[in-house]
Amino acid sequence: MNTKKISSSQLSKANKLQTREVFAQLLAAGLTTQVEGKWQLTDNGKILGGEIRSSKQYGDYIVWPEDLLQKLNSAPESSGQSPTTAAPGKSKTTLSSTKIGSHFSYSASKINKILAELGWIEKGVKGWKITDAGRQHGGVEQEHYQSGIPYTRWPESILQDSVLTKTVESLSNTSIAPPQINEDKDTTDDYRKKYPANIRTHDGHRVRSRGEAMIDNWLYISGIVHAYERRLPIEEDVLCDFYIPHGKVYIEYWGLEEQERYAARKKQKQEIYAKYGYKLIELTDSDIESLDDVLPRKLLKFGISTE
Known part of the structure; x- marks a missing residue:
C-alpha cells in the first residue's frame, strides 16, 4: 500500500515540531539543500520518497512520506551509512542554541554570545x-526557511565539550577552584603564592603587581571593557592576564622575564597563543611607564580605538 505523502509543513504538524526544526532535520540528513535561498530535493531525498509537486498558488514544493521522520529516527547507525547519510556511530540529532541554553540554564542569546566568544x-x-x-566542533550553519536568516545547530556531544562546559562554568562561578596551567603547574602555583592578587584597581579587580594595576586602570579609564585572568577557550588550562571581549584581544604582561622559570612559562604561553591564532598584545616593563603611547597603537592594530 502506498504511503501518504505530505508537505514539510504538514510533516511538522503531524510530529508536533516547529517547521524550522523539520527543515533542519531534512537538511542535516542530506535530503534537501538550499540553492540561492530555495529548497531543493537531493538524490537521497528522492530515495526516501521525496517528490516535487507544483501548485498554481505556491509553485514547486516538496512532499514526503508521512512516516519519514519515524524512519529517520529509527535508522540503524551501526552498519555503514544510515538513510540520513550520517557517519556510523554519530548522532543525527542536532541542537539549537535554545536547547543548549536549556541544558545550561541560559537563554539562547547568552549561549550565542558564549559561542561567539569562543570563536565558533x-x-x-x-x-x-x-x-x-x-x-x-561539529556545528552546521542553516538558514531559516522563511526569512533566510542564518543560524547554527550543534551535535548533542557539544553538551559535553570540555571547552564549552569550562567556559560556562567559569561564567557561572561554579568552579570549585580556579583553573591552573597544567603544563607548568609548579611554576604557576609558586607565582600565585609569591604574588597574591591583593592590589585593588579602580574597577574593583584585584591584581598581582603594580604593572598589572597600571594596565587595568588604563583600560578602565579608557572605557575599554576587560576581564582579568580570563581562561582561554581551549583544551589547555591557561589564564591570560587581560581579555578584551570587543575584538577578542588578549593582553599578556611579561614582568618577570629575568627569571628563568618564568621565561620558560612565557615561551609556553606564546606558543599556545600562536597555535590557536589568537590576537595577542605583549607588554614588558619598558612599556608600562608609557602606556599612553604604547597601548593605543597596539590596540589599533586589532581595530580597537581609544578615541
Missing part, C-alpha cells in the same frame, strides 16, 4: 554564521 560563530548582518572553529 560570528555575528552576521543578520543572524549567526558558523566559523571554521565552529565546524571543527
